[in-house]
Amino acid sequence: MAERVAVVGIGQTHHRKVRDDVSLAGLLREAGQRALDDAEMTWTDVDAVVIGTAPDSFEGVMMPELYLADALGAAGKPIMRVHTAGSVGGSTAVVASHLVSSGVRQRVLTIAFEKQSEGDTTWGLSGGRSGGVGAGGYFAPHIRAYISRSNAPEYVGWMVAVKDRRNALKNPYAHLQLPDIDLDAVKESPMVWEPVRRLESCPASDGACAMVLTDEAGGDAASKPPAWVHGTAIRSELGQFPGRDPVNPRGGQDCAADVYAQTGITDPLRDIDVVECYVPFSWYEPMWMENLGFAEIGEGWKLTETGATELDGDLPVNCSGGVLSSNPIGASGMLRFAEAAMQVRGQAGEHQVDGARTALGHAYGGASQFFAMWVVRSDKP
Amino acid sequence: MRDVAIVSFAQAPAQSRVETTETQMLYPVVNEAIARSGLERRDIGFTCSGSADYLQGAPFAFVGNLEATGAWPPISESHVEMDGAWALYEAWVRLQHGDVDAALVFSSGISSKANLREVLCLQSDPYYLMPLWADPWSLAALQARAFLDANGHDERSLAEVVARSRRLASGNPNAQVSGEVSVDDLLAEPHVVSPLRASDAPPVSDGAAAIVLVAGEAAREACEHPAWIRGIDHRADPHYPGVRDLSTSASARQAAEAAGVAGGPVEVAELHASFSHEELILRDALGLDDDVEVNPSGGPLCGNPMMVSGLVRLGEAFRQINEHGKQRTVGHAASGPCLQQNLVCVLEGDA
Numbered sequence: 001m002a003e004r005v006a007v008v009g010i011g012q013t014h015h016r017k018v019r020d021d022v023s024l025a026g027l028l029r030e031a032g033q034r035a036l037d038d039a040e041m042t043w044t045d046v047d048a049v050v051i052g053t054a055p056d057s058f059e060g061v062m063m064p065e066l067y068l069a070d071a072l073g074a075a076g077k078p079i080m081r082v083h084t085a086g087s088v089g090g091s092t093a094v095v096a097s098h099l100v101s102s103g104v105r106q107r108v109l110t111i112a113f114e115k116q117s118e119g120d121t122t123w124g125l126s127g128g129r130s131g132g133v134g135a136g137g138y139f140a141p142h143i144r145a146y147i148s149r150s151n152a153p154e155y156v157g158w159m160v161a162v163k164d165r166r167n168a169l170k171n172p173y174a175h176l177q178l179p180d181i182d183l184d185a186v187k188e189s190p191m192v193w194e195p196v197r198r199l200e201s202c203p204a205s206d207g208a209c210a211m212v213l214t215d216e217a218g219g220d221a222a223s224k225p226p227a228w229v230h231g232t233a234i235r236s237e238l239g240q241f242p243g244r245d246p247v248n249p250r251g252g253q254d255c256a257a258d259v260y261a262q263t264g265i266t267d268p269l270r271d272i273d274v275v276e277c278y279v280p281f282s283w284y285e286p287m288w289m290e291n292l293g294f295a296e297i298g299e300g301w302k303l304t305e306t307g308a309t310e311l312d313g314d315l316p317v318n319c320s321g322g323v324l325s326s327n328p329i330g331a332s333g334m335l336r337f338a339e340a341a342m343q344v345r346g347q348a349g350e351h352q353v354d355g356a357r358t359a360l361g362h363a364y365g366g367a368s369q370f371f372a373m374w375v376v377r378s379d380k381p
Numbered sequence: 382m383r384d385v386a387i388v389s390f391a392q393a394p395a396q397s398r399v400e401t402t403e404t405q406m407l408y409p410v411v412n413e414a415i416a417r418s419g420l421e422r423r424d425i426g427f428t429c430s431g432s433a434d435y436l437q438g439a440p441f442a443f444v445g446n447l448e449a450t451g452a453w454p455p456i457s458e459s460h461v462e463m464d465g466a467w468a469l470y471e472a473w474v475r476l477q478h479g480d481v482d483a484a485l486v487f488s489s490g491i492s493s494k495a496n497l498r499e500v501l502c503l504q505s506d507p508y509y510l511m512p513l514w515a516d517p518w519s520l521a522a523l524q525a526r527a528f529l530d531a532n533g534h535d536e537r538s539l540a541e542v543v544a545r546s547r548r549l550a551s552g553n554p555n556a557q558v559s560g561e562v563s564v565d566d567l568l569a570e571p572h573v574v575s576p577l578r579a580s581d582a583p584p585v586s587d588g589a590a591a592i593v594l595v596a597g598e599a600a601r602e603a604c605e606h607p608a609w610i611r612g613i614d615h616r617a618d619p620h621y622p623g624v625r626d627l628s629t630s631a632s633a634r635q636a637a638e639a640a641g642v643a644g645g646p647v648e649v650a651e652l653h654a655s656f657s658h659e660e661l662i663l664r665d666a667l668g669l670d671d672d673v674e675v676n677p678s679g680g681p682l683c684g685n686p687m688m689v690s691g692l693v694r695l696g697e698a699f700r701q702i703n704e705h706g707k708q709r710t711v712g713h714a715a716s717g718p719c720l721q722q723n724l725v726c727v728l729e730g731d732a
Contacts, residue, residue, distance in 0.1 A: 023508060055434050056503075058440075062503035063504050063717070066721055067505065069618075070624075095474075098474050233457070235458075236458035237453055237454070238452050
């Protein structure tokens with residue numbers, strides 16, 4: 001890439017089931033203001049704004065960049081809105097980073113959000129028709145296929161659910177705060193979509209995440225250490241056709257291979273210090289570990305079982321609590337990208353991984369068919 | 382900036398109602414654009430599309446549209462919930478990086494399935510404007526009134542735009558509305574929302590379009606007369622009609638300056654003027670002289686598929702260079718009520 005890209009500001013809201021204390025615009029401004037404060041910048045310093053959110057039917061506002069332009073200080077500026085299903089928060093960060101790496105803009109504010117309490121997500125997902133199975137109903141067969149293929153013990157899913165919620169206790173922004181969670185609690189929680197139990201599922205959250213991205217000069221001038229973007233990649237594939245493998249989709253493999261090639265990563269388990277990946281249902285941790293090349297096929301669950309993915313493990317995964325603890329859908333991907341950047345900036349507070357220098361942010365969406373990833377490092381490319 | 386050119390353009394005719402899906406509408410259009418470029422699908426390094434779920438009332442409408450690209454093996458692809466012109470902008474930014482050399486841009490919109498005037502109310506501030514059902518017609522009429530009052534024009538000026546557009550559309554097989562009509566006959570129609578008549582507004586259209594972009598010298602191999610993107614930029618105005626001077630479009634003026642419209646003579650401009658008065662506002666904001674030929678295709682007044690119409694303007698500006706030997710043209714796209722958002726693209730042919 002021509003221009004280097006630095007993440008100099010990161011902000012997020014306190015994610016909750018209902019944020020009825022703020023409007024939609026107020027929610028975005030809360031995250032945006034925190035990112036600008038972190039960057040020691042103001043709204044007027046921004047060259048361009050890129051927002052992302054999942055389907056408009058979740059909030060009932062069509063093309064919300066129009067309404068949000070005023071609140072985001074975008075009058076007189078370029079503002080774009082990205083939508084790539086569940087991966088959108090990641091894709092939005094990628095689009096924003098490209099505006100800088102292309103040399104077109106110097107200081108870009110990017111915000112992704114969802115205010116699920118404004119509408120009914122399952123209704124929205126099913127196009128306003130009744131009888132929708134929800135995202136869990138869609139993904140449950142893929143999870144069953146994974147368990148069947150890998151012979152993973154059923155407690156692996158419970159372990160992920162416990163780990164991520166315990167990590168969330170160290171993250172003041174996380175929606176779910178479940179201090180008493182343990183394997184028994186997960187095991188005894190109601191079965192929602194066989195084999196996914198309630199506590200193995202993500203919550204529905206209101207929330208937003210924002211980042212300020214600058215060119216190299218901006219990164220050099222920042223008083224706090226920036227995260228440097230070393231590589232970005234996106235991939236899309238058709239959602240349904242005979243022979244497609246939605247459990248280990250090729251789009252995810254190709255996307256990871258692309259971003260690893262850009263960043264000189266040849267052994268992801270060795271070369272990456274911390275991972276924030278999109279795990280809306282517990283079993284997606286081992287599934288993505290394989291898809292992203294951290295484990296051989298059929299072996300991903302062992303990373304969970306041996307504790308490697310714990311905060312103090314060899315490959316900490318979702319130290320923030322992940323999507324299992326906060327799921328403002330449109331923002332969930334950007335939260336992964338932002339948390340990865342926070343780790344290499346040494347900014348993650350109680351859920352900081354000591355000495356994290358290289359981090360992977362990952363998001364996926366649709367029928368496991370849209371992927372967005374970036375690799376950030378504490379060192380300049 | 383790296384030199385990037387439009388090398389091919391294809392569109393489905395604007396129709397009042399199609400019985401197909403967006404994906405079915407897109408499939409032949411995307412194929413045609415790729416075929417005209419002489420490229421293979423595997424040569425395309427980036428794909429970007431524009432569409433809006435709310436038009437057909439289904440979430441993730443764009444997901445199905447991926448079928449039109451044959452995304453297997455997986456492709457590098459993104460989507461904006463905006464007019465396809467902004468997808469083209471994103472593709473142009475992507476091509477600046479130098480690692481990919483060709484991009485496919487497409488957009489689609491089926492507005493006929495619902496009452497568009499009602500659906501577009503959902504673009505307004507959900508707390509203060511949407512409950513008023515401030516529909517695009519009413520907001521456009523406010524802008525038309527402000528424009529007429531501020532500039533000494535009368536409704537005859539609007540009718541002249543309509544009559545000229547329909548006459549020019551007679552030469553455009555993709556137009557939905559066309560033909561000779563007198564200004565006096567237009568003025569004899571009743572107002573729908575004063576000062577606007579039905580003829581001052583665009584038809585409700587279904588449609589799709591696709592463009593292929595190629596960077597560098599390869600553009601000349603893909604196309605005998607490529608149209609080089611010499612400048613492209615976009616800007617937004619505030620959303621609230623009450624905080625803007627509606628008689629003009631500050632964001633269109635800013636986008637035109639940033640895109641460098643004034644850097645040379647403009648022969649043709651294709652403007653995304655959905656209502657008649659918007660053409661007059663945009664001519665002024667873009668600094669177009671009276672001798673600039675505006676909307677030779679007939680423009681949005683003669684066919685206006687939502688999410689597509691802006692991309693079609695860029696495609697028509699390309700055609701003026703590619704097919705009609707023009708040297709410097711402008712394509713413009715708008716989004717939101719009262720021209721809230723504007724994108725301007727300056728195209729040049731090889732001298």
